Amino acid sequence: MSERVPMNSTKKLFRIVEELRERNGARVSELATSLDLPKSTIHRHLKTLEKLEYAMKAGDIYHVGSQFLYVGTAVHNRESAYAHIEPRIKELASETEERVQFMIEEHGYMIYVHRETGAHAVQTNTQLGKQMPIHATSGGKAILAEMTDEEVSDIIERRGLPKITENTITDEGEFFDELQEIRENGVSYNDQEYIDGLRSVSVPVVKPSGRPLGAIGISGPLNRFKDDIYRQELPDKLLGVVNEVELNMKYS
Incomplete structure (x- = not known):
């Protein structure tokens, strides 16, 4: 019981x-209604966050504090190889005039770390x-292709293969077939599997150890991403970019 109470309190926090982040600020009463929690509980947690400078109050509206921004930047520094990737993301975005991103896998999801x-x-x-749903994104599939089938199965068991658009792959056998194709070609595609009218292409970034670091991808509209x-x-x-990044990781 003693372990469960702190856990529940942390979850509420x-x-x-x-919810503050989703609403871009909210009053105690709004949070209480939205989260179905007593106002006293909301108020207590907000006061704790404010005291620790992880929340700030403007009038009667609370906002997420800038301390979270400081903590969040640690993700960019978690792997030294990220330093090789960020400038290339910027160069690709400038060269292609499209959206370019670097993604990682965490807890069975795909997460954007850099984006230009x-x-x-x-x-x-x-x-x-x-x-993001890892199975419906080119970056996510590129990363999964560098994992073992057992690791992929574990993620599918936890997160499933939910249908997001008409093009989303929801059959496990078909999904593994696609991963095998990515392993053979080194390139992953997303043909409107997450957003209708949007395509993307990604390439996995692999550490010298052989484990996936993440993936670099380019996204754009159907009318420009064709043929x-x-x-x-x-x-x-x-x-070409990934080859350079991997060489830098290996010899830096």
């Missing part, structure tokens, strides 16, 4: 933080740190 938008990049609901651009030109650019 982070539910409040996530070129001059003609489309805007979507993707945000840094947001948990040789989608299947040859963009993959070639990504393969």
Whole structure:
């Protein structure tokens, strides 16, 4: 019982933080209604966050504090190889004028760590740190292709293969067939599997140990991502960048 109570309290605390972030600020009464928690509980947790400077109050509205921004930057420094990747992401975005991103796997989700938008990049609901369905993204599939079948099965067991669009692969056998194709070609595609009208192509980034670090991908609209651009030109650019990044990791 003594372990469960602190665990429940911690869960409530982070539910409040996530709701504050989702709402971009909220009053105690709004949080209590939304989370179905007593106002006294909400108020107590907010006061704790405010005292620790992880929340700030403007009038009667609470916001997520900038301390979370400071803590979040640690993700960018978690792997020394990230330093090799960020400048290449910027270069690719400038060169292609599309959206370019570096993604990792965490807890069975795909997470954006770096993202740059070129001059003609489309805007979507993707945000840094947001948990994305790993099976419906080219970056996620690229990372999974570098894992063992047992590891992939474990993620599927935990997260499933939910249908998001008409193109999302939801059959496990078909999904493993696609992963095998990615392993053979070194390139992963997402043909409107997460967002209708959006395509992406990604290439896995592998550590010298042979374990996946993440994936670098380029996303854009269907009308621009077609034919040789989608299947040859963009993959070639990504393969070249990833080859350089992997060499830097190996010899730096």
